[in-house]
Each structure stands twice: as C-alpha cells, then as structure tokens.
Amino acid sequence: MRAHVELIHEDDYIFHTGELPYGEGKILERRLSTDEEDGSSSLSLHAGADWGRSAGIVHADTEFYVVEGSMLYGGQELGAGGYVQVPKGTAMDWLKIREGSRVLHWREYGDCGFDPFTNLGEASAAASPESAEGVTVMDAGKMEWTEAPSVGPLTPLYIKLLHRDPKTGFYTRLIRAPKGWTDHRLAHHPCYEEFYTLAGKMAYNFGDIDEGTYCFRPARVKHGHFVAETEIDWILRSDGELTNWYTTDEWVKYGGHAENYDEHDGHIHPILSSLPVRSRSRGEWSGDGM
Template sequence: MRPHVELIQEDDYVWHGAELVNGEGRASERRLSVDEEDGSSSLRIDFHTDWGRGPGIHHADTEYYVVDGSMTYGGRTIGKGGYVYAPKGVPTDAITFAEGTRILHYREYGDAGFDPVDSLAHPRWDGAREDVIVIDSEAMRWDAVPNPGPMPGLFIKYLHVDPVTGFYTRLVHSQEGWADHRLAHHPCYEEAYTLQGHMEYNFGTLDIGTYFFRPARIKHGHFTTMEGGTTWLLRSDGELQNWYTQNEWLRWGGEAVNYGPEGGRMRWSQSTHDLGSGPTSRSEKDIADLTAAWQYQRDQGEPDEKYVQHGQGRDKSVIAILKALDAARLQGGHGDDDGHSHDHDHDHGDGHGHDHEHGHDALDWGADPASLEHADERTDEGAHNWAHGRPWKQGDPIPAPVLSTLPVRSRSRGRWDGDGM
C-alpha cells in the first residue's frame, strides 16, 4: 500500500541514486511515493549525464514523461512532453535521455527490475498485455473534460488508458477562474504532479513541483485556480467517479487521565472547525471564485449549499450532533409537545438539555453506518487498508469517504488546518 501523501513540494525531498537497472549513465531520483509491498513508485529523476539502456523487459508497468530535456525511444527523439508507456512483461526498445533531462518516472505493480533482451522479437511474459505507447503530448490538442464539476474550465490530454482496469494517465489543465466549492472522493486512488501554474484547495497550495498521492475515498476539494491556470500529470488506478460532500465535519474527544489545565481527569473534545478557526488563508478572490461555483450550480437548477470557509461560522459538528439527538428523541416517543422546535438552527439557548436518556440504542445520523461501507471492505484482500481502492460500476452502492487525519506533508507546505479531514 502507499501512504496518503498530501501535500509535498519535491524540493523538500532528498536525492537518491536513481534505481534504473542495467542502464549506463548517472542519474538521481526523488521518491515522491513508494509502495514497499509491491515496488510501485512515483519518482522525479534528473539525468546528470547522457543515459541509456538497450532493449529489455520491465518488471512493472512503467511510464516516462519528459518535464524538460529530451528522450529517444527506438530512434525517435521527443522533447518536453514526451511520454512512453512500457507494459510489464512486454519487450521494449532502447531508450536514452540527454544530459540535463528531467522526467517523471512511474512503476506500477512491480519493482525496478529490467531484463535485457536481444530484440523486440523476444517472447512476452505469460499474461502480458497491451503494447508500448510513444506520444509527443505537446502535439496533442486539449479536449474539454466531460462533467468537470460545477462549472466548465477543465481540459484533458489522455496519455494511456488500460482497457481492462480503467487505469489511466493524463494531463489535466484547469483554466484561470475554475473552481469547485465541494469536496469529492473517488473509488480509486489519484495522484498528481504540478507542471505549471497555481491552485488553492483544502490541503494547501498546488504550485510547480508539488505532488500528492491520495488513496481511494479521501475527501478533497474547495479548488480555486489562480492566474494563468494550472497543469498536472495525473494518474488513477481506475475510472474516476466524483462523489461529493458538503457541510462536512469531524469531532473527536475522550477523557483525560493525567493531562489538561489542572493535570487531572477531565472531558475534552476538538473538531476540525476548531483547527480551522482564526485568520483564513483564503484570499478575497478565492472566496469570490468559490461563491461563483455554487452560484453557477444553482443557476443550472441544481440544489446546492453556499460555501462557508472552513473554521468560520457555526461548528457543523455541534449542529449535526444536536440534530441527531433531536431526531432520536422524536423516534423515542417523546412527542413534540414541549414547545421545543426542530426546524431552527440549533443555537440551543432555551435550557433544553440533551444529556438525558432517549430510550434508544443509537443516535439517528440519517443512514445506517454499515450502508456507507463497501460491501467487501472488511473481508477482502484490502481489508488491512481502509482506503484500499475497489472496482465500482454504475448501480453499485456508493461508499462514503474515509478519514485521513495525518497525511504526509513536507516542511514548506506548512500546517494543515484539517479542512476536508
């Protein structure tokens, strides 16, 4: 499994000698994300000399993308934007990189192994499928993304799509002013490296050289795109479905034994609202763009909630808990003849306590918690990993998002205020 990485700036990371087996030349790599169970890796590599290796077979589904410089594959030279996909177990031609070239390098479902072969006529591994793809992405046109969110403004170049699993790699561009005021989660993982531009979102600032790896079902959003737009190389291990959350909240607590203001036992609780309180990191333009996003949605006739900046206004966790108590109280047969209204905003100043017995086993949160899980998430091969991605098709139940309270962040990204936790 890969950890949740969000958000890092690659310049914060150390260099390692590049693990490019059976090649000639010198290169270094930054390890953006690594799966220590199967060898899958997302890397940023710099070539300090000309580098190359002959025909061979990769032990993993392997991708090369030229950020700057040039790459030659099978005698064809491609500059910035050059892309090669080499499937696991399939013979590939000779590849070289010019001194000074900078690339993104991905290995999926395997390690860095590379077996030299005499020619492309060498037999494939049993079960190997797909063919090598070579693309000059700079020569491709941008296509509008279907269903991009609450407003148009996202564009895409597809580099590779696995016809069986739906795994795909693409370049995505968000034009200046594009925004999405909601939080989304997906049935698959999503990772991206920022190639150009600047965007703000719930985890911080996406600018050149930033990277995230987000496991399945982790919430993310509240996007605003700054001047000049933003471009990423983005990958997912399945078809990316968008499931949205609004009015999100999280609260935790316990009973202290030997800590606190007086060093003794005490009840305590915190919420994401508490973490986000204080001066906001959002600019006036951010708020204006997020407002335009929900207004656009309403103008299309879609029901929607206004955007309220994280940590501002009333604590949604308190409102949700009081609503759950009220709903449970009604179901418990108390009736509604005490003059206590249930259609107000739950600013309880009427002296009506909520710590009495309700005569029920659980609060009413609106849905059975079991119905919000994937049917197999406690029993299948991914049960050890709450955010393990699982195939999903239209008509299947939609699982709720999962929590990620401590993603990997690098030092220049600063403190995360819990927005979207």
C-alpha cells in the first residue's frame, strides 16, 4: 500500500532520471507517490529535451496527461489536456514528449517494464490475448464539463470523465469546483483517492491547495473542511467507485456521529491514520480532520 500523502507540492520534491525504459532523449521525474510492493507510481515528468520511445507492450495500467506543452501518440499531437490510457499487457504506439513539456504519468498494478517493438503491428501481435480493452486517447480541451450527481457534496462539482475500467470501476477524471464551493463535513471512501491540482486555490484542513499540490489518500482515511477560494481544477483518480461516507459533530481528534454509514461495520468505518507525508511548503498542520 502507498503512504498517505497529504499535502505535498511537487516543487518541494527532487528530480530523478525518468524511469521509462527504452526511451531516447532527456526526461526527468518527480516521484509524487510510489508503491514499492507492486511498482505502482504517480509521477510528474519534465522533458529537458525531446524524449520518445518506440511502440511496445506495457507491464502496468499506464496513463499520461499533458499539463503543459505537448506529446505525440502514434503521430497524433496532444496539447495541454491530452490524455492516453493503455491497459496492462496492451500494445501502445510510439510516444514522444516535446522539450519543455510537463506530463503527469501513472503506472498501476505493475512497474515500469516495457517490451519494445519496431512498430505497433508487431507489438499488437505479441500482446496478451487477455488485454481486450483498447487504448484510450482523449483531448480534454474539446470535452464539455458535466455537472456531477448531487448526492454527496453540498454544492455542484463538474467533471470530465477520461477513463473508467468497466470491471473494477477504477476511473480518472477532471474535477472542477466553482469559487465558493464548500463542504464542512468529514468524508471517507471505500477506495483510494488521489489528485493533482491543475489550477486554482482552496483552503483545506490539511493545508492550502494550489496549482502543483498533490494528495494520495488510502481508502477509509477521513478528510474534509473544503472552501474553494477560486475556481479550482484537479485531475483525480480512484481505484473503485467513490462513495462518500460522512462524519459530522466530530470529536477533537477522532470520532463523531456516523451520518450515513454504520460505525460498527468493520468494512466501512474510518480507520485511524498515521501522520500523512507532507512537504515543507505546506507549513504546520494542526491535526484537524483526523
């Protein structure tokens, strides 16, 4: 399991050489969070020069999202908001990230392993027959925002769904909260939740959220007390259906009234969390929300 990361700003993290086998060019990565048990990672890639690699087969569910600049996937150029998802064991086409670009990159249920091939046809012929789901390529800039269901947050949120696994419910989506969006309750979920902030600012019990802040929150960890000081956008991922279980009238440190869940059900009640990983620019934290 990955550590509870809340909050860090990516600028507080050091650069490593990008762990993207068989690539050519210059790519650096900041490791936002990693799972040393299976290799799952959330990374921020920075291209110091053009970087690219051939078609091949990925060893993990793989995603790329362009924050700034552009990348090419199989000849299709994707600017800011461009998104590619490749299921584990599936063939992906050649990829190029242009110099100066910033790209978020995720690997899930596997490590950075990659089997290179001369072209997509050869890679597809060698790919796992179980990898029936194809590659998803999206341009979020051409998508319309849709209002999220009203169940849960007290005021409307807006979404752009980039990908959802039909079997597991694992999804990646963009979330927009309007200025003034607020929720005073504490929530926890049956799945993990991670986000990277693309724009805007929000006051939050774990610290200020602004562009470049990141969170990885394991399942059933409580969080809350949001106030959007400006319109704010995130890219958000969860490894299952995100159900909100709310706690109100919370005690000073832990506990409270279980508003819409059974506090005696060992499968859904919130768990005690150790102190989260936080980066220096987020400042001191009072423990509020725990």
